[in-house]
Amino acid sequence: MSRSTLQRRLAGEEGFAMIAAITVSSVLVVFTLAMLASGMHLQQSTVRDAAWNEALSVAEAGVDRAVHEITTNPGYTGTGGTPMAVPGGEVEITVTGEDLGEISIEAVGYVPSRDAAQRQVRRLFVTYGPEDVFKYALFSTTGLFVKNNAVTYGDLFANNSILLEQNSTVYGSVISATGTIELQNNATIRRNDGEGGNAYTGGYHTTGLWSLRMANGSVVEGSAFAQAETCPGTTADNSRYNIQANGTIQGDAAARGTISGSVQGSRTPFNCQLRHATKTLPEYRWSPDLYVGEVEYTSIAQWTSLGPPDTALKGVHRVWDEACTANPSASSSVINMNGAQVVDDFVFVTNCRVDAVNNFKVVAPQDSLVNIIVLNGSTDPAAVEIKNNFEVTNDAAVLLYSTGLIHVKNNIEETGAVYAGAISVKNNMDVVYDARVERTLGFGDIKYDRIAWQECKASGC
Amino acid sequence: MIGVGLLSIAVVTILGTLGRTTETARYSELRNQSLDQLRLMAANFGKDVRQARRVTAADLVNGDEVSLQTYVDGVLTNVTWRVRPDDSGAFRFERVGASIDPVIYVVDLTSSNVFSYFDKTDVLQINRIRLNLATAPDPRHPAVSLETDLEMRNVP
Numbered sequence: 074m075s076r077s078t079l080q081r082r083l084a085g086e087e088g089f090a091m092i093a094a095i096t097v098s099s100v101l102v103v104f105t106l107a108m109l110a111s112g113m114h115l116q117q118s119t120v121r122d123a124a125w126n127e128a129l130s131v132a133e134a135g136v137d138r139a140v141h142e143i144t145t146n147p148g149y150t151g152t153g154g155t156p157m158a159v160p161g162g163e164v165e166i167t168v169t170g171e172d173l174g175e176i177s178i179e180a181v182g183y184v185p186s187r188d189a190a191q192r193q194v195r196r197l198f199v200t201y202g203p204e205d206v207f208k209y210a211l212f213s214t215t216g217l218f219v220k221n222n223a224v225t226y227g228d229l230f231a232n233n234s235i236l237l238e239q240n241s242t243v244y245g246s247v248i249s250a251t252g253t254i255e256l257q258n259n260a261t262i263r264r265n266d267g268e269g270g271n272a273y274t275g276g277y278h279t280t281g282l283w284s285l286r287m288a289n290g291s292v293v294e295g296s297a298f299a300q301a302e303t304c305p306g307t308t309a310d311n312s313r314y315n316i317q318a319n320g321t322i323q324g325d326a327a328a329r330g331t332i333s334g335s336v337q338g339s340r341t342p343f344n345c346q347l348r349h350a351t352k353t354l355p356e357y358r359w360s361p362d363l364y365v366g367e368v369e370y371t372s373i374a375q376w377t378s379l380g381p382p383d384t385a386l387k388g389v390h391r392v393w394d395e396a397c398t399a400n401p402s403a404s405s406s407v408i409n410m411n412g413a414q415v416v417d418d419f420v421f422v423t424n425c426r427v428d429a430v431n432n433f434k435v436v437a438p439q440d441s442l443v444n445i446i447v448l449n450g451s452t453d454p455a456a457v458e459i460k461n462n463f464e465v466t467n468d469a470a471v472l473l474y475s476t477g478l479i480h481v482k483n484n485i486e487e488t489g490a491v492y493a494g495a496i497s498v499k500n501n502m503d504v505v506y507d508a509r510v511e512r513t514l515g516f517g518d519i520k521y522d523r524i525a526w527q528e529c530k531a532s533g534c
Numbered sequence: 535m536i537g538v539g540l541l542s543i544a545v546v547t548i549l550g551t552l553g554r555t556t557e558t559a560r561y562s563e564l565r566n567q568s569l570d571q572l573r574l575m576a577a578n579f580g581k582d583v584r585q586a587r588r589v590t591a592a593d594l595v596n597g598d599e600v601s602l603q604t605y606v607d608g609v610l611t612n613v614t615w616r617v618r619p620d621d622s623g624a625f626r627f628e629r630v631g632a633s634i635d636p637v638i639y640v641v642d643l644t645s646s647n648v649f650s651y652f653d654k655t656d657v658l659q660i661n662r663i664r665l666n667l668a669t670a671p672d673p674r675h676p677a678v679s680l681e682t683d684l685e686m687r688n689v690p
Contacts (some may be wrong), residue, residue, distance in 0.1 A: 090541060103554045111562045115569070122573055191665045199606075525606045526687035527585050534608065 096320045107143045121193065124184045127161045128195040129528075132182030135164030136199050139178045140521055143168060147362070151178075155317060156187045163187050174225075174363065174514035176203040176521065179534060194531040200524045204517025206355040210245065210506035212492040214354050216252065219243070219502075226265060227490070227506025232351045234276070236261070237291075245506070246271040246295065250349040251302075253277060253284050256291035256320060263294040270295030271324070273303065276347025277313040282315045284328065291320030296338065299328035300348035311343060354476060354494060357446055359422055363514050364389040372396075373408055375424055383410065387417035387437070399427035401477070402451040415443050420514075422446045426477075441469035443489070444513055448476055452495060455480035465489075468508035556625040564671035571641045572667050572680040575627050578637075579665055582606075582613055584627075589660040595636055597647040600663065608632060617646040627667070642678050644668045660687040 133462045140147040149168055156163035162184035169177045182191045185287045191500065210227025213215060220238040228245040229235060234252030237243065237260040240490035244265040247254055254274050264270035272293050274284035284299035287496070299314040306329060316326055318334030325338035332342045369388035371374040376392040390493055397406040401424070410429040417437050419429075426449050435443055449456040463481065467472055469525025471489035473479060479493040481502055512524065529534070586604040590612060594597045599616035606613065613631040620626050625643040630636045650664045663686070668679035 093541075093545065097545075100552060101555065102605070107559050108555075108562060111559065111566055115562075118566070118573070119569060125577070385567070437612050523687070525558050525587075525605075527608060528581055529608070 074407065077414050087132050111198050121191075124193040125195070128182040128184040128193040129183055130182070131159055131196050132180045132197045134159045135166045135180035136178050136197055138164075139168050139180065140168045140201065143176060144521065145356045146429050156181075157531060158311060161185075174512070174520070175200060176525070177201075196221075196529045196534065198527045199531050201521040202468065202512040202524050203514050204519040204522045205511045206517045207490045207492060207513060210490055210493075211496060212352075212354075212490070213494070213496045214352070215495045218497050223502045223504075225504045225506075227504065230240055230352065233240075236445075244333040245269045246273065248273045249275060250273045250351045251416070253286070256287045256293070257284075258288045259290040260288070262293040262296070263292070268422070269350070270283060272297045273349060275297050277315070277330075280316055280470060281317075282313045282330070282405060283317045284330070285316045285318070287320035287322070287334065289319055293318075293320070293322045293324070296324035297322045297326045297336075298346060299330065299332075300346045301329040304345035304347055306419055310345075315368075323428045333425070348448045355474075357448060357474065357515050359391060359515060361504075364420065367391065367420075369393065373405075376408065383413040384416075386413055386415045386421070387419050389420040390422070391419075392423040392425060396424050396425075397423070399451060401426065401449045401456070402454060406451075407454075415441075418442050420444045420446070420450070422515075424448045426451055426454065426458070428458045429463065430458060433459060435465040435469050435471055436467060437469040439467045439469060441467075442509060442513075443469055443471040444474070444510075445472070446474045446515070449495065450477040452478040468507075470507040472513055473508040542624075547678060561672050561675055562683070565675075567680045568641060568669045568671045569680070571639060572678065573588070573670065574678055575639045576665055576682050578629065579615055579627075580682060580684050582615070583663050584687050586686050587688045589657050589663075589686075590648065592657050592660065593650065594651060594655065597649040600649050606631075615649075617643060617648055619646075641667075641669050645669055661686050 113174065120381055139151065151166040151168045154380055156165045162182055162187050165177045165181045177198065179198050181194060184341045186192065188364065207232045212231045213231040216233040217229060217235045219225065222241065222276055223241045226244045229247045230248045231252065235249045235254045237256045239257045240259045242263060244263050246269040247262050248251045253276055254272050262272055264522045277284045285297050286458045295454050297316055301310055301314050310329055312330055314329035316328045316332045318336060321335045321337065323337045326332050326336040327341040327344045327346065329345050330342065332340050341388050367408055370379065370392045373392060380390060382463050392408060400406055407426040407428050408423060409426055410433055411431045415435040415437050419432065419437065419440050427445065427447050437443060445454050457473065457479040458477040459481040465488050468488050475490045475493045478495040478497065479491060482496045488507045489506060489510045490506055540636065559650045582602055582604045583626060586602040587599060587610065588603050590603055591601040591646045600616065601612060601614040603610055604613055611631060611633060613629060613634065616628050617625050618628055625646050627639040627641065628636065637680050645668065648666055651660045663679065663684050665684065666681045670677040
């Protein structure tokens with residue numbers, strides 16, 4: 074090739090457009106691919122997100138199905154190793170029953186299916202139990218007397234008036250739905266774990282016209298509310314529903330009537346708030362289906378001869394003597410439990426009075442539940458008579474329930490709750506509310522009420 | 535001369551298209567990233583809310599903070615979710631608690647008012663929470679938003 078030909082070719086511009094077009098096209102292709110990839114990612118993540126959300130619905134469907142199954146078949150244990158098909162996916166269910174009515178359901182939801190390569194998995198652990206009806210440490214459908222040095226951890230509720238005698242202490246709130254609250258010298262209502270410590274009244278003293286009366290040295294650590302039956306009420310109400318604080322209200326005070334004495338927080342007289350509604354005693358319904366291994370006795374004599382020894386009470390026992398129904402207060406309508414010892418989970422249901430005058434002890438392990446349910450309306454003598462050294466040594470949860478009067482006296486220590494038509498407490502009774510009695514088999518309208526709902530890691534709880 | 539002119543117009547047009555394509559691709563990527571982050575935030579927040587036993591504190595007016603007592607690995611734990619500005623003033627979504635490692639989601643939210651409670655005025659009454667998250671990865675485009683309603687399963 075001659076030198077001149079080479080120079081001509083080097084100076085030529087033929088083919089420039091082709092190179093430019095190829096370059097631009099290549100860049101366009103790269104960007105198009107990038108946008109396609111981006112779109113595909115968005116689509117995939119949206120599908121994955123939808124499947125992940127659906128897996129929760131599938132798992133919840135499994136929980137609902139388990140509750141339905143166990144309602145009709147108490148022996149239902151779940152799907153085993155074969156998942157159940159539900160709309161949107163599959164679910165594995167495992168049901169485990171615990172003592173006294175609690176069940177746990179573990180449900181694993183798979184979308185689209187357990188064996189799919191691109192599956193989404195979510196695992197739920199839900200526990201159910203009887204309806205929560207026991208929320209107070211002490212509950213009375215009439216009045217409530219707490220006397221001399223008693224210490225109560227938990228809230229108190231009474232439909233009528235409440236009297237806290239000298240040096241008694243409540244760690245929680247105190248509610249009198251329609252009556253008054255009186256704190257004698259050095260009686261205190263304190264906060265419990267930073268909550269409560271309030272006093273609520275719903276009535277007034279017929280002659281003194283006070284709703285809340287506090288003697289020297291008494292303290293309401295929270296706030297005090299003298300509430301009224303109706304709002305705005307009448308002109309006469311301006312001089313009723315009063316707070317007389319000779320002790321100290323450390324929080325606020327609000328009253329339908331007047332407020333006198335020491336209030337460290339705000340003071341709001343002539344302020345109308347509706348009082349708490351009255352409450353009825355939770356109703357107990359016996360059914361053998363509720364329990365496992367229950368034993369029934371048709372007379373006190375049968376219980377005495379065939380029941381477990383008094384020093385080793387455990388299991389579920391029902392003593393139903395028609396003579397006790399016919400004459401609940403009769404001297405013969407009583408089961409003697411003096412010196413008895415509860416050594417494990419124990420449910421005792423009877424329509425007779427229970428007399429545990431001396432040294433009734435609960436030595437059952439800490440995780441035990443003890444329900445003493447006395448469906449006897451006697452108030453004189455008391456349906457449940459407990460005196461002298463009622464002890465719960467290992468903090469088992471004890472529910473003491475009676476439709477009549479529970480009379481306790483002298484060195485009583487209980488963890489759980491006391492519910493009764495009426496309660497009379499004297500001398501050094503300590504009650505510590507234990508939330509384990511909140512849901513007790515046989516009480517409430519709902520057999521399987523949801524207690525806790527948890528989502529675990531997909532790999533396991 | 536005419537050929538060079540036409541080619542110049544074509545090149546300018548193509549470069550303009552390239553620019554717009556680049557911008558769209560970039561925005562698409564940012565939008566996807568933001569959406570993924572919002573989904574992750576909503577999923578983690580949703581897990582805490584669904585399991586919560588109660589709301590312990592909430593700013594009902596500003597809607598930028600809520601504290602829950604909820605299950606974390608099966609143990610009841612106090613967890614706070616909140617929106618706070620970082621050093622540059624950008625709103626960050628945070629999960630903090632006394633016994634948990636703090637988590638900060640690096641997404642610039644358009645507003646700190648992300649929680650609402652279906653007109654509940656008492657914290658103890660709250661049983662549902664609406665989470666409304668939005669971020670604008672590119673101010674020239676509409677914000678990417680995600681709204682979800684969460685029911686607290688352990689609150690009646």
